[in-house]
Amino acid sequence: MNEKIQIIFGLLGGLAVFIYGMNMMSECLQKAAGDKMKSILALLTKNPLLGVLAGALTTAVLQSSSATTVMAIGFVSAGLMNLPQAISIIFGANIGTTMTAQIIAFKISDYIYVIIFIGFLISFVTKSEKVKSIGQTIFAFGLLFLGIETMGDVMKPLASSPVFTDLIGRVAHIPVLGVAVGTFMTLVVQSSSATIAVLQNFASQPGPDGVTSILGLAGAIPILLGDNIGTTITALLASIGQSKDAKRTAVAHCIFNISGCFLFIWFVKPFAALIQNISPKGPEIEAISRQIANAHTVFNITMTLIWVCLIKLMVKIVMTLIPDGKKGVEDPGSPIYLDENIISQPAAALQLVAKEIFRMSDQVGDILKKTIELVKNEEVKSIDGLKENGEQVERLGKCITEYLAALFSSGSLTEQQAAQTASLMCVLSDVERMGTLSVEMAECMLERSDRKYKYTPEAMDELQKSLKVLNKMFCDSLKALQGDDGIEPGKMMKRKDKLLDLDIKMRKAHIERVNKGKCKASLTAPFTNILHLIDRMGNSCINLADVVESGTSMKYFMLEEK
CATH class of the missing domain: 1.20.58.220 (Phosphate transport system protein phou homolog 2; domain 2)
Structure with a gap:
């Protein structure tokens, strides 16, 4: 098979295994958590900080900020929570989603097959539904890293390609281009966790000198910012046909990430230097995966701290962008809460x-x-x-x-x-x-x-x-x-x-x-x-x-x- 085609299929196959593992892990974690999900959601009060905490915890359980965002949109559409509560949930979801990148930053390639086998064994042998779900979660966790390892193996030949390194060099030195690449990748894959995993894996490939990263942290951060913008499309799609408040919730998610991108894009190099100082030391190709995860976490925590203090301003912005207009006549025979x-x-x-x-x-x-x-x-x-x-x-x-x-x-x-x-x-x-x-x-x-x-x-x-x-x-x-x-x-x-x-x-x-x-x-x-x-x-x-x-x-x- 042609080497280029082999690389393409390897990337697509590895990405498919990763997304399948991530989705399976999300579903099994939810089954294992059971009705603890309700306890997390019960934290919702008029206090925005508790809303942020609830959003972060829910996303940590579901392993998907998109799932939490869609859930918040459904609740605000059903009238189970008001607009400020839903917005605070989304702020927290952006923090919770960084957990996936932090997990991926661990180097456990030597234990992947052991983890897969242990997960399979637990789910195959046990009869308890909860224990079976835990076993399937472990199995899916192993698949997730198997997908990452597969993508890493096929990316290695790219690091030595002059054409590809020249293209990456342009992206690394033009932040706006990096943002566009990250946004497009997430729009296609519909998962910021998946595209950030690809970014972490690719940045871990050595450049021509064999020591430094082919991309570098300063080149990876704009792509990371683009990933955060791209993930908002899921919320916008989920809000189609929903109430005005549901649409406002989705727009608030977009404003959060877009405003963060505009703020951080001017300080890419100082931000990269800060992340390098607070991250573990070592050769760049070994430390950069953790640095990207830390950059993702710091970005979302910083933006949450800014916007949670300005939540009333956010409500005014989305209310202005999507005004109430005329209320339609409610059909008593049609559901208004089901989503x-x-x-x-x-x-x-x-x-x-x-x-x-x-x-x-x-x-x-x-x-x-x-x-x-x-x-x-x-x-x-x-x-x-x-x-x-x-x-x-x-x-x-x-x-x-x-x-x-x-x-x-x-x-x-x-x-x-x-x-x-x-x-x-x-x-x-x-x-x-x-x-x-x-x-x-x-x-x-x-x-x-x-x-x-x-x-x-x-x-x-x-x-x-x-x-x-x-x-x-x-x-x-x-x-x-x-x-x-x-x-x-x-x-x-x-x-x-x-x-x-x-x-x-x-x-x-x-x-x-x-x-x-x-x-x-x-x-x-x-x-x-x-x-x-x-x-x-x-x-x-x-x-x-x-x-x-x-x-x-x-x-x-x-x-x-x-």
Whole structure:
């Protein structure tokens, strides 16, 4: 094979192994961390410093600033956090992503295959899901370094090529060109960690003298700055079709990195000298990988310290660039919290699902109240509005179900998260059923009007009492799901018994009225149907209470806000 083609395929193959290893490590780390992700995200408060810490920790776990940024965009779009919180998260993500470069700077080429074997052995032998995830993380960690080693091996012939060294010399002496190269590389690869790894590996190749780096730290820093600009494209793509605040969050990410590039580009040589002084000493080709990692860390920490003090200014800038404009009409039947981009982060996606289910439960609560009013006032003109509300709930329930199905099929759920997802599907099913049965009851009242059924005042009073008990059961079951300690799920069963007693009394009273000639016998079937609907709705409320008693609280899925 031609040497040039062999170098190209070697670079592409090594890069593919590296990116695959990095993505696999990110996914397995997330599975191993499980619901600790929620604890990290719970650090979110109005304090920007804690937001920075949360962003840094989340990125350190996910090993991807893009994943954290996309998650923050999803949360701000869903209303789970405000714009300043999301911006502070992104500041922290830029610090957290430097961890990858620091890890790559370690020279562990002699232990790569040992690490791969140990990781494979742990994941192959163990039956525990968490331990298996740890083993796969170690295996992916080894693959990551195998990709780096492969790229390093094929880069060695390039160091002796006069044409290539001349090209690199131009890049090293023209910082703007270096920034353009770094930006383009990251735009193509869609991973700043991958392009920085390539940069570290390439800079470690010796120049013509065999001692100094072919690129040098001063030549590597502009490319590093370009890598930071290129990674913002992921956030911009994730914000397409999202809310105004989501777009502002993505723009804030761009401003952070672009402003940093404009600031540091004028001080490349002094900055390189500073990094060399604070980094381990030794031959340049051996120390430069760590120097690049340190430059990456110092750059992001410095810019974070600057912007975290100016976070209000950042908010004003992005608000000016993307003004509010006219608010569109919200479609009750369409989800406003679900975000397809963060399905790969189940800990975050489940929180959005919980938020959407609560939104749907509010709609169902309104339908139930309107049904009670319809029964009380015997006003059937509002039936068309109730039917439309029921259809909206049905459409929304379908969207949430499809989202949960996508979560299941993503393969990124742990056993615990799969159980939580199943619980959410049960909650969704019963809440949706409450809405459907409420509309059916309203239709029964419409049928009564059309056929000129006339229930006695006693029957209507008893019916209203049952509906009031039912409404109280539904409201309390939702409060219990939200983690209200004042609601005891055990009391729900007592209310169900009360509902059953009312049902029995109403059936007996109806038969007595028929026998006495106060009610027509033809009313028995429609009246019994209404009682059956109330009984089924009571069962759905009990099902919601059972979910709480089984240890699932919807509050568990929500971000803790102070």
